[in-house]
Structures are given as structure tokens and as C-alpha cells.
Amino acid sequence: MNSLIRAENVTVRYGENIVLTDVSFDVQAGDYIGLVGANGSGKSTLMKAILGLVPIEKGKIQYSGVGRGHTGIGYLPQVAVTGNTLFPAEVREIVGIGLLGGKKFPKRITKNDELAIESILEKLGILGLKNKKIGDLSGGQQQRVLLARAMVSRPKLLILDEPTSALDPRVRSEFFALIKSINENDGTTVILVSHDLSSIKRYSKKMMVLDRELVYYGSSAAFDINFSMARGLHHHELND
């Protein structure tokens, strides 16, 4: 099997606070993994460890076909989508930021970059928004723009940290379906952090449950929601 990422006994702490203990797992090419866990269970920290954004105290993460840090990995960080109508940047500029990471100074958007931006906007069904200001868009549209920014460099692995928390249930389902099609049609490997347990179970292939240690990693079909509720994922989090 082709492992993109192999984590072995990963332990991470912030000062005295041990947030992850001995977490081990493999991410295979083509996986769509839903990562769930109660507030503070270490989900964002684990994603940051994969991205090389937090130091690993013990254990290691090996990469194959993607690099530590952002090479080959698209990242949509945990953000609260707000209707900030004062934020002046246009959609095409925001998506273009996703192409700047790999460039040397001076960082400029080229004609080819413009084509890549148009192509990802079209794929995500938002080409018509290209010249709009992000602050003028709905939460669901803004989230697609941020997804476009994470995907414009054609990453092999997409890490999405709670991309749907600010969306209403209908737009949220559309977003989950979009990610599923990206996974199935393009073969992009996906790790998606969410509190929406029922959607995750429905759309992802595998589930990972964290409670500062790994308490479940296996197929979503075999995942028992009652089990996770006993681990502190309470009912309100299923629907929030």
C-alpha cells in the first residue's frame, strides 16, 4: 500500500500540557479520513503536527510523496467565516495566495497562475465570483474560496480543519458532497476535521477519533456512533 504519511507514537505538548500521546496511524493515498473528537482533544494539533507547524516531543512522522510542511499538502485552517464586508481582497487574489508558497522572491502571479486560479474556481463552481470581494460573499461561498486557495496548487493531500462549522445544514451537506467528489474523481487524499459526526460517517471512508490519544481508526461504515458518544462527543456536537 502507498502510505503518504506514517505517524509513529507521536507525542506533542504545549508546556506542561500533553495534548497528544503516542498517536500512530497511516494515511494511504486515496483515503478520505474524518477526524472527530471533543473540544480540546487534539485534532487541530495533530493536523499542525503533520504540517510541521508544531514540534513533536516524541515519535515521528514520515512522509512519502508529500513533504513535511506545505509541499503537496493543501491546508484549510480552522476559521470562523464571518460576513466581514470591510475585507477588501478579491476572490482571485485570495486563491492566488495558495500559489505563492512555492515561489522565490519577488512573488508574482503569472499568466499560468491566472489560468490555474480560473480552473480551480470553475471546478468548485464559483468562477463567476472571481472578481468579487470576499467580504461580499455568503459563508458557503467564502468557504469554497478558501477551499480553492487550498487546492489551487493541486496538492495530493488536503487537510480541512472544521470547514463546515459556520455553514447551515444544507450548505454543509453540499460541501461534504463536494469534498467526496474531489476525493473520488481526482484521487486527492483528504483529512477532514469536523464535529458533524453523522455527516462524517456518511461521507468519509475512514474515521479517526481522538481523545488526546487515538481511540478509533478504521472504516466509517464500521464506526459506532454510540461508542464515540461515550468518549465525550455529546449529542449537541453532532448537530452544531
Ligand SMILES: Nc1ncnc2c1ncn2[C@@H]1O[C@H](COP(=O)(O)OP(=O)(O)OP(=O)(O)O)[C@@H](O)[C@H]1O
Ligand atoms: N498554541 C497553543 N499553545 C498552548 N496550548 C494550546 C495551543 N493550541 C492548543 N492548545 C491546547 O491544546 C489542547 C488541544 O487543542 P486543539 O486545538 O488541538 O484541540 P481540538 O481537538 O482541535 O479542539 P476544538 O474541537 O475545540 O477545535 C487544548 O487544551 C488547547 O487549549
